[in-house]
Amino acid sequence: MGFFKFFGAGRGDTTAQVAKDRLQVLIAHERSGRDGPDYLPMLRQDILDVIKKYVAVDDEALTVQLETQDDCDVLELNITLPEHEVRSQPSEEARRRAALRRHGQVTG
Amino acid sequence: MTKTIVVTSGKGGVGKTTTSASIATGLAKRGYKTVVIDFDVGLRNLDLIMGCERRVVYDLVNLVNQEASLHQTLIKDKRIENLYILPASQTRDKEALTIEGIARVMHKLRKSEFDYIICDSPAGIEKGAKMALYFADEAIVTTNPEVSSVRDSDRILGILQSESKRSKMNEDPVREHLLITRYNPGRVKEGQMLSVDDIVDLLAIPLLGIIPESQSVPESSNAGKPVILDEASEAGQAYSDAIDRLLGETRPHRFMEAQKKGFLKRLFG
Numbered sequence: 528m529g530f531f532k533f534f535g536a537g538r539g540d541t542t543a544q545v546a547k548d549r550l551q552v553l554i555a556h557e558r559s560g561r562d563g564p565d566y567l568p569m570l571r572q573d574i575l576d577v578i579k580k581y582v583a584v585d586d587e588a589l590t591v592q593l594e595t596q597d598d599c600d601v602l603e604l605n606i607t608l609p610e611h612e613v614r615s616q617p618s619e620e621a622r623r624r625a626a627l628r629r630h631g632q633v634t635g
Numbered sequence: 636m637t638k639t640i641v642v643t644s645g646k647g648g649v650g651k652t653t654t655s656a657s658i659a660t661g662l663a664k665r666g667y668k669t670v671v672i673d674f675d676v677g678l679r680n681l682d683l684i685m686g687c688e689r690r691v692v693y694d695l696v697n698l699v700n701q702e703a704s705l706h707q708t709l710i711k712d713k714r715i716e717n718l719y720i721l722p723a724s725q726t727r728d729k730e731a732l733t734i735e736g737i738a739r740v741m742h743k744l745r746k747s748e749f750d751y752i753i754c755d756s757p758a759g760i761e762k763g764a765k766m767a768l769y770f771a772d773e774a775i776v777t778t779n780p781e782v783s784s785v786r787d788s789d790r791i792l793g794i795l796q797s798e799s800k801r802s803k804m805n806e807d808p809v810r811e812h813l814l815i816t817r818y819n820p821g822r823v824k825e826g827q828m829l830s831v832d833d834i835v836d837l838l839a840i841p842l843l844g845i846i847p848e849s850q851s852v853p854e855s856s857n858a859g860k861p862v863i864l865d866e867a868s869e870a871g872q873a874y875s876d877a878i879d880r881l882l883g884e885t886r887p888h889r890f891m892e893a894q895k896k897g898f899l900k901r902l903f904g
Binding site: 544551557 | 785786797826827828830
């Protein structure tokens with residue numbers, strides 16, 4: 528497919544290419560929800576709401592998959608946390624703890 | 636060993652009945668004892684495509700309800716030896732079918748030493764379609780190069796993988812085949828139609844054949860003669876190739892020339 532996409536630059540804006548791109552997204556989405564129980568989309572939304580209480584994540588950041596391995600069902604949650612949220616801004620609590628620690632080192 | 640093949644698609648009007656008629660006729664022509672069953676209870680049409688509409692006396696529902704024997708219900712094709720048609724009921728609806736009832740019919744057909752049972756599925760994903768695919772060993776997923784047909788084919792693949800007897804009994808999965816119908820290489824070349832490669836990529840199942848859009852298909856329907864018997868037509872030849880592949884032979888895919896030219900042009904032009 529990549530081969531065709533690469534060489535078929537002229538095809539990039541044809542309606543057939545638009546159709547394929549749309550179907551790729553749609554089919555992948557429908558397949559992921561196919562095998563799971565009916566409550567899976569609601570479970571996913573609830574989990575997402577809980578995560579959002581603590582971290583600002585996109586709706587796409589969470590994937591929920593139910594897989595059957597041998598005799599047991601495995602519920603797999605995948606959450607992509609935004610990197611800058613985690614690293615760039617230390618919280619007030621972290622600043623206070625750091626200040627205390629440094630202070631302690633100087634005096635101790 | 637009897638093999639049961641369902642011809643299915645999800646979407647209506649893509650060529651399931653045309654395909655069922657031609658696949659069954661092609662297998663019988665090669666010497667296999669074949670029956671083609673119309674599961675579209677209430678909207679019977681296979682009889683019309685096979686040209687035996689005036690010979691229907693009993694139907695699938697009579698057989699399921701044990702109101703008629705297998706011998707009374709099967710219509711023997713007048714052109715091809717070894718070919719039988721099992722028509723759907725026109726006066727009942729799909730609720731008249733049950734797994735137990737169909738299981739009895741399948742058992743009788745196996746005992747009558749049929750090599751192939753071709754199940755012509757109704758459109759949709761309701762009871763009739765699920766009954767048609769339940770007993771399948773193989774599935775021919777009929778798809779048009781068009782967005783809604785591809786999406787529905789993927790949906791029906793999911794149902795095959797979760798609701799067929801093979802999946803429920805944890806047996807080997809149903810063998811899936813993709814049959815692309817109403818293919819127009821010229822329009823593919825112009826970028827107006829999904830290509831074979833696009834559809835194979837999207838559905839990710841092995842390609843059984845490509846049936847080009849052809850005037851001979853509606854004309855064969857008009858005459859009540861499966862298009863595979865029109866050996867001069869491209870569609871007839873494409874179905875014949877598909878039969879060979881179904882039987883395990885290797886045949887190059889034909890009738891996609893304009894698409895091939897388009898590919899070379901894209902590479903070097």
